[in-house]
Amino acid sequence: MTSEKRSIAVRFFGGAGNYTTVLEECCTHILTSDPTEAALVEWVKSNTKATSTDGIRDRLRFLEALELLEIEPERVRLTETGITWVSQTDPNVLFEQLDATVYGFETALEALQNGPKTDAELGDSIANTHAEVNWNDPSGPAQHRGWLQSLGYVERSDGLNSLTDSGRALARRRTSDSPNFQRQTYYTQADLEKAFDTSFGSYIKGINPRTDDHGELSYIIVKAREDGPYSDELDGERFTYIGEGVPSKGDQTLTGANKALLEQAEGASVPVYFFYQPADRSDLRYEGLVSVADVRYVSADERDRRVYEFTMERLDLEHPTEFETLAASVTAGEREETDSDANDGTNAGSEPEPALTAAEDEYTEVQRRVRSSAFAKRVKSAYDFRCAICDRSRESPAGTVDIEAAHIYPKQENGRDFIRNGLALCRLHHWAFDTGWLAVSDAYRILVADRPELEGYEEFSRLEGAQITVPPAEDEQPHATFLAAHRELHGFESV
Incomplete structure (x- = not known):
């Protein structure tokens, strides 16, 4: 990454809100054609409204500063980061490069968390936060907003800029104090108490629901012990976890811990952290985030004891705030589906007919x-x-x-x-x-x-x-x- 951050972002081709579409086409061309710098300049002239060679080179140098591509006179090629972005088109990849290269992108997100802002108000927030760089270019706010808009994090209406659902999720993730554990890494109880800012008492129980300052459920920690009083089947992406309650006390009851997991089965709403404790260790190995796919109240052993049997599924998520991002995508997706259905009537006033099935490849x-x-x-x-x-x-x-x-x-x-x-x-x-x-x-x-x-x-x-x-x-x-x-x-x- 560039050693010195820039104060101003450089706009790209296609207009604010469309930078990434043109950027993807440009990166795909580089990846498939291996062009010289001169040939890439001509491609840009042929595929955009750009006519100035100096202006095109200025934008390409900005992409180089973002470490998306490397420019040599006889060859322009994508970096590993550039290849990652063009293959995944994950807006967060590009945002991280922008934020690390140019002052003010995270500041703009934080400012918009407090409500809609004009470009000028965004500029004031960035100038106040980064006074050391004398940030006073009047074109700067629009260029920051143009990139955020193109990434899908900001929407613009009547001169006001607002966060989209994915923008709010990103802003929460950037300012989140949620612990960032590494899978297959061991943590002591003291490590976990520090990371979660909580106390577990003399030991960490099997199911630990935790609430915020308002008494609302914030997250759940689930621990499985190798030498526990009952056997949890933990292999594979989907496994069974037995609820709270030891055999000597008979049937398991709907304790607060069991109820917290049961409610997650009815509708996933908070991150569920899963840890495993081997028989020969006192610390716990982090296994990642899981979802509660199902729950049954079943007979468990020869004494006909009844237990809560939770079906868990491992989630391919690295950070708990990614759960919020997915929840936001669900909300946004359903709203888009509803809006689309409402516009499906062929005549004014006709009853719209929603799509009967979902596109099989639409979601991960x-x-x-x-x-x-x-x-x-x-x-x-x-x-x-x-x-x-x-x-x-x-x-x-x-x-x-x-x-x-x-x-x-x-x-x-x-x-x-x-x-x-x-x-x-x-x-x-x-x-x-x-x-x-x-x-x-x-x-x-x-x-x-x-x-x-x-x-x-x-x-x-x-x-x-x-x-x-x-x-x-x-x-x-x-x-x-x-x-x-x-x-x-x-x-x-x-x-």
């Missing part, structure tokens, strides 16, 4: 897990944790609520994790809906399969014509497109 595996958790949480919350069909909210003896988030057009058919493709149902009616005993008309009335010869028909037939309960907000109510697709899938007439 980790994003799918977070989206699935967000879907379940939103659906159950929209229905006030009550079954849309029977309007009940049963609890098991262990205290778990018997309400599930059902996809109307099924997940196995690639049905979308979209709230209008969801119903909150008790376990019985979820099974009946998924197997085709029950369907729902466009008017939200229950339809029952005409199979009087089968066991169960008499019970379900009593529901025929009853109105299901739907959320009051129209944008959370089941959409006719999904209801019709479910009816067709199970052989019901279109109604």
